Amino acid sequence: MTIDPGLRRLALGTLLAAFPGPTAPDWAVTLLAEGLAGHTLFGTNVADPAQVARLTARLREGRDDALIAIDEEGGDVTRLAHRTGSPYPGNAALGAVDDENLTRAVYAAIGADLVAAGVNLDLAPTVDVNTADDNPIIGTRSFGADPALVARHARAAVEGLQSAGVAACAKHFPGHGATVTDSHLSLPTVDVPLDVLRARDLPPFAAIADSAQVVMSAHIRVPALTGDDPATFSRAALQGLLREELGFQGVIVTDALEMAGAADAAGGIPQAAVRALTAGADLLCIGAKVDEALVEAVAAEIVTGVPVGRLEEAVSRTAELASWTSRHRTLLSYDDDLGLAAARRAVRVEGSLDELASPLVVQLMSGFSIAEGRVPWGLAPHLNGTEQIEIVAADASAADLAARAGARPIVVVGRHTHRKAETRALVEQLAAAHAVGVVEMGWPSSWRPAQVRAFVTTHGASRANGRAAAEALGLAHA
Known part of the structure; x- marks a missing residue:
């Protein structure tokens, strides 16, 4: 089937692809020139800071304002320092110290590292309220178990990252902190009334709704809100709750669609892409295991399954996000001992x-x-x-x-x-x-x-x- 070039470009403009290895294959650069929103970098793409800077420069030969995303949370989740461990403590340590200025400074330093590496979208901070002590996927990625504390530090983290001109992505909406299963492996269910969700899980998202450039949807099921679907496929969650009730106007990005919580629920990654866009997502993280054929398959499914008006709206938001990062990029300096000093206090x-x-x-x-x-x-x-x-x-x-x-x-x-x-x-x-x-x-x-x-x-x-x-x-x- 031949796809209309204009529609294909729109579909590509909603996608964050990926590729293996420390150098960009030609197709990854070519797709950027043809409208792909950007790529997500993973540990397999990272050898050292200089290599990452060369890699992102190569990608920008495709398009200068491409979104280059990474999961750089500090603490236990790091991509830039995956070979040695992060030089910064993570959110649990920052929450234990409970100094918002310290949180802001640590995230500004992370932002400075990302700017130097050529990354403009950080899939962080995690703003989930970790109320399940044995949560297998959040844990120390959370600032804590108290909604008010997490909300304060979520806002400080967003401000710190974005002071460097790196777009912050608050995750995982509407809150992954009460789960005891991993959405990479299955679809977790948080079976609570909406008033519990509003009091326990939503305060951090409310706190950053007017400042964060991006919010990430979670592949979790909240029956009172999403019915049988994950939040990523729920218009009630993304449009009704996040946009209309909390007033978020930025980009909604999905967690990786290759995860079982999304792909299995939809019958495949291309089908998950259509369902997420229809629900109100703007930018789709395909996942880590991506090749050119998968990107084209997802784009083709989007062209046939998503109304043009919805695609245009999504691409308009992702283009504005890319423009924001270009306008706000700043070279910040910081004390090299900042991370260790913060860890000592925790x-x-x-x-x-x-x-x-x-x-x-x-x-x-x-x-x-x-x-x-x-x-x-x-x-x-x-x-x-x-x-x-x-x-x-x-x-x-x-x-x-x-x-x-x-x-x-x-x-x-x-x-x-x-x-x-x-x-x-x-x-x-x-x-x-x-x-x-x-x-x-x-x-x-x-x-x-x-x-x-x-x-x-x-x-x-x-x-x-x-x-x-x-x-x-x-x-x-x-």
């Missing part, structure tokens, strides 16, 4: 560290969410020669660890340490007969193992958080 110590000098450091191996990816974490890069070993709790013996430590105390480092019974049991068995401290680098919980000498909470696992924890324990190299 460390909380319960108990006494006096008996934990010169320990054996035991890092509990843990998985990672799809949003995070496999990013280094822990104390190892910062240690002053202190021995560290890595273990899987289910395969470890408290007696063997105690024997290896000998007269030394043990510091156990983990993320979400409380979530597995075998991990809790191992720590408690160690603490019953040995001087033990715990460093928790995931979302804080109420679990405190009996008899531990100290419990240290970092509120995140970024490189900056790891350094701050090592310093607090007196274990950091100079």
Whole structure:
């Protein structure tokens, strides 16, 4: 089937594509010249800052005002620093400090890094209110569990990013913080009345509705609002609630349509694109696994399934977004130690560290969410020669660890340490007969193992958080 060139250009103008590897294939540049809104960069596209700058310059040979997006949240979700860990603490740490000026400054620094790399749309900040302690996908990406606190820091984060001329994207509307399933893998349901949603999840979105350039829709189902559909496909959510009730006038971007919460619900990525645009989305993030054929298939489905007027409205908004980034791009400077200084302020110590000098450091191996990816974490890069070993709790013996430590105390480092019974049991068995401290680098919980000498909470696992924890324990190299 031959597609009308004008309609194809409109359809392309609603899409954020992607490609693998550190260099842009010719098709990725050509599609930009033909109207593609832009591309999203992932960890596979990033080697180092200079390489990213060359990559984005190559993409802009296709069109100078192309949208180049990235998930750069700081903390546990980083793309620019995915090989080393972020130099900034994430939202949970910033929320724990609760200094809006600090949040604004950290996000301005992130914005400066992105401007230097040629990125103009940051798919951040996460403004979900994390009310489910065992949320598998949000957690430390959230500023906290209190709607008012999250709202204040959401606004500060948006202001910080946009002070550099990088468009901020508040996510994940109408709120992913009460879920215990991952929308990458299935369609989570938040089954609460609308008054609960308004009081608990919506205040951060209300706080940024008049300032953020972009809001991202979530692939979550809220039966009272969206019926059987995810919010991404719900006109009541995107048009009725976000635009009409909250007054948001910027660009609505979807979370990745390749995610199961969208693609499975619609019968495929092209079908999901049509449903999202029809519901009121303007810009569609296809996902990470994209090639030229998929982009063309999505565009073809859009041309046949979405009214021209709706396409023109969406493209008008995405074009204005691109224009805004061009007009507001600013080269900011900041203190190189800003991230570490912020992470230090987020460390909380319960108990006494006096008996934990010169320990054996035991890092509990843990998985990672799809949003995070496999990013280094822990104390190892910062240690002053202190021995560290890595273990899987289910395969470890408290007696063997105690024997290896000998007269030394043990510091156990983990993320979400409380979530597995075998991990809790191992720590408690160690603490019953040995001087033990715990460093928790995931979302804080109420679990405190009996008899531990100290419990240290970092509120995140970024490189900056790891350094701050090592310093607090007196274990950091100079």
